[in-house]
Amino acid sequence: MSSEKFIGSTHKYRSTNQRHVILEVIKESRSHPTANEIYETVRKRLPNISLGTIYRNIDILFENGLIEKIGPITNQMRYDGITENHYHIRCIRCGKIVDAPMRAMNGLDDYVQRRTDYTILGHRLEYVGICPDCKKKEDQMHALEGRKKLTDEDV
Ligand SMILES: [Zn+2]
Ligand SMILES: [Zn+2]
Numbered sequence: 001m002s003s004e005k006f007i008g009s010t011h012k013y014r015s016t017n018q019r020h021v022i023l024e025v026i027k028e029s030r031s032h033p034t035a036n037e038i039y040e041t042v043r044k045r046l047p048n049i050s051l052g053t054i055y056r057n058i059d060i061l062f063e064n065g066l067i068e069k070i071g072p073i074t075n076q077m078r079y080d081g082i083t084e085n086h087y088h089i090r091c092i093r094c095g096k097i098v099d100a101p102m103r104a105m106n107g108l109d110d111y112v113q114r115r116t117d118y119t120i121l122g123h124r125l126e127y128v129g130i131c132p133d134c135k136k137k138e139d140q141m142h143a144l145e146g147r148k149k150l151t152d153e154d155v
Contacts, residue, residue, distance in 0.1 A: 019057045021045055026058075026067055085122055091131035093138075100127055 025041045026033065033041070039054045061067045087100035104125075113120040130138070 015053075015057065018042075018046060018049060018053060019060065022054060022057045023061055023066060026061070032070055085124075087125045087127065089127040089129055089131075091134055092128050093130055093134035096131050096133075098131075100125075 022038060022042055025038055029037075029041070031037070035051070035054055035058060038058070039049070039051050042049055042054060058067070062069055082099070085104040085106065087102060087104065088097050089100050090097050108123055109120045112118070112123070
């Protein structure tokens with residue numbers, strides 16, 4: 001997505017060990033650390049590592065399903081004109097966000113508050129999926145690939 005990621009993929013040296021340490025730090029932490037917090041901990045073991053390297057490796061770990069992201073999936077913050085609680089569907093391909101066609105389950109807040117010491121202010125729920133536009137594009141791509149395979153086999 002970013003040019004930094006592109007550069008990163010061409011520099012594969014050293015990166016395996018760095019990535020291993022970063023993954024260990026994330027797995028050991030129970031606090032859902034931010035990139036900066038990960039950086040501070042990793043730096044104790046690898047003093048020369050840069051924040052950019054941390055970000056790059058976090059992306060790779062996420063893409064390989066080794067860690068989960070919480071919060072914005074893309075690095076762009078998004079804004080919403082509707083301030084009362086409602087749910088979203090986020091396309092994992094293009095990042096598009098639409099409102100989910102359902103009412104917020106406000107009873108959940110009371111339920112959690114009664115069972116914890118927290119003052120619950122609200123909750124967020126986000127569905128993730130592939131939007132119709134991206135689905136269509138993928139179907140077209142698969143159709144093209146299928147056709148190409150057929151002609152290759154014909155030759
Ligand atoms: Zn999409
Ligand atoms: Zn919305």
